[in-house]
Amino acid sequence: MAYAQFQIGHPEDQKSGHMSHHRFAIPGILFGWIFAVAAPTLGLAQEPAKAEPKKVEAKKPEADPKKPPGNELKREYDLVYTKTGGTDLKLDLVRPAGDGEPLATILVIHGGGWSGGNKESNRRFLDMLAERGFVAVSPQYRLVPKAIFPAQVHELKAAIRWLKSNSTKYRIDPERMGAMGFSAGGHLALMLGVTDQKDGLEGDLQPQGPNTRIRAVVNYFGPTDLDADDIPTISRPLVDAFLGGPLKDKKKEASQASPLDFISENDAVILTFQGTKDPLVPHSQAIKLAEAMTAKKVNGRVELYVGDGHGWEGIEKTISEAADFLESSLRKAETGGRRRRNF
Numbered sequence: 001m002a003y004a005q006f007q008i009g010h011p012e013d014q015k016s017g018h019m020s021h022h023r024f025a026i027p028g029i030l031f032g033w034i035f036a037v038a039a040p041t042l043g044l045a046q047e048p049a050k051a052e053p054k055k056v057e058a059k060k061p062e063a064d065p066k067k068p069p070g071n072e073l074k075r076e077y078d079l080v081y082t083k084t085g086g087t088d089l090k091l092d093l094v095r096p097a098g099d100g101e102p103l104a105t106i107l108v109i110h111g112g113g114w115s116g117g118n119k120e121s122n123r124r125f126l127d128m129l130a131e132r133g134f135v136a137v138s139p140q141y142r143l144v145p146k147a148i149f150p151a152q153v154h155e156l157k158a159a160i161r162w163l164k165s166n167s168t169k170y171r172i173d174p175e176r177m178g179a180m181g182f183s184a185g186g187h188l189a190l191m192l193g194v195t196d197q198k199d200g201l202e203g204d205l206q207p208q209g210p211n212t213r214i215r216a217v218v219n220y221f222g223p224t225d226l227d228a229d230d231i232p233t234i235s236r237p238l239v240d241a242f243l244g245g246p247l248k249d250k251k252k253e254a255s256q257a258s259p260l261d262f263i264s265e266n267d268a269v270i271l272t273f274q275g276t277k278d279p280l281v282p283h284s285q286a287i288k289l290a291e292a293m294t295a296k297k298v299n300g301r302v303e304l305y306v307g308d309g310h311g312w313e314g315i316e317k318t319i320s321e322a323a324d325f326l327e328s329s330l331r332k333a334e335t336g337g338r339r340r341r342n343f
Contacts, residue, residue, distance in 0.1 A: 194263055
């Protein structure tokens with residue numbers, strides 16, 4: 001498996017050595033190549049069957065050398081965070097056991113073309129992140145066609161408010177929150193990272209009060225521009241259903257649902273993983289995101305997995321890399337100076 005990596009950051013990061021030393025500069029971004037053994041693809045999102053890559057039995061995750069020794073976990077499943085349309089929306093939460101200082105917290109958002117999937121599918125990832133010292137949360141959100149955009153964004157923002165409102169009970173540091181998602185979940189994680197109260201997507205679900213800003217996003221092959229010409233024909237029905245009608249009649253909604261249209265200087269830092277042979281989300285969507293981040297001076301990077309599709313075997317290894325990114329991005333601010341970001 002080969003992958004290309006785009007590195008994005010402020011000029012002062014480059015001068016101070018806070019970015020990688022093994023890439024060469026081109027205008028606006030840094031670029032490098034790393035090669036590894038090729039592997040077959042493994043689809044993670046529940047998308048149309050005819051586009052589903054060949055299934056490969058997942059290997060048992062390798063031990064993470066950065067996992068703290070003796071780190072016992074506390075798992076709390078099916079916690080109700082809000083109610084809408086007569087439905088209790090629940091979340092799963094896993095954290096290091098015991099008392100201690102508040103911890104950085106990560107929402108892990110499932111994929112499935114906005115119409116499938118469930119929060120339980122993320123439990124292995126919750127454990128992996130909690131073993132690294134995070135509070136890890138997998139929230140439920142309503143699916144198409146029962147709910148269409150912007151319901152899913154409203155519900156996930158309600159989950160963030162609930163977590164911040166209950167921060168003491170669950171050892172959550174409300175100032176150090178991030179989101180990670182796969183496919184449609186990656187799209188929703190991006191929406192959380194690039195929107196705030198001025199964008200009109202907060203919704204009116206309870207609880208109200210805390211802001212929904214997060215500081216870091218890891219996007220696994222999620223779309224960034226729903227009104228783009230590069231959305232494949234096979235994915236168009238998924239987008240139309242999410243928006244509530246044909247794209248030609250839903251241009252305003254498509255813009256409101258496109259992370260690319262909200263990128264601004266103070267957004268969360270973003271790491272994107274994307275396969276170059278993805279039949280559902282073309283890698284041009286990730287490149288456009290990198291270009292927009294560069295223009296708006298949003299820190300982060302894009303990693304292109306050359307020849308891979310909508311997911312790949314060995315995804316656990318990239319979870320460790322994502323955890324490194326999240327640790328760096330969400331570390332406590334250094335007293336009296338600019339917070340360092342090691343990407």
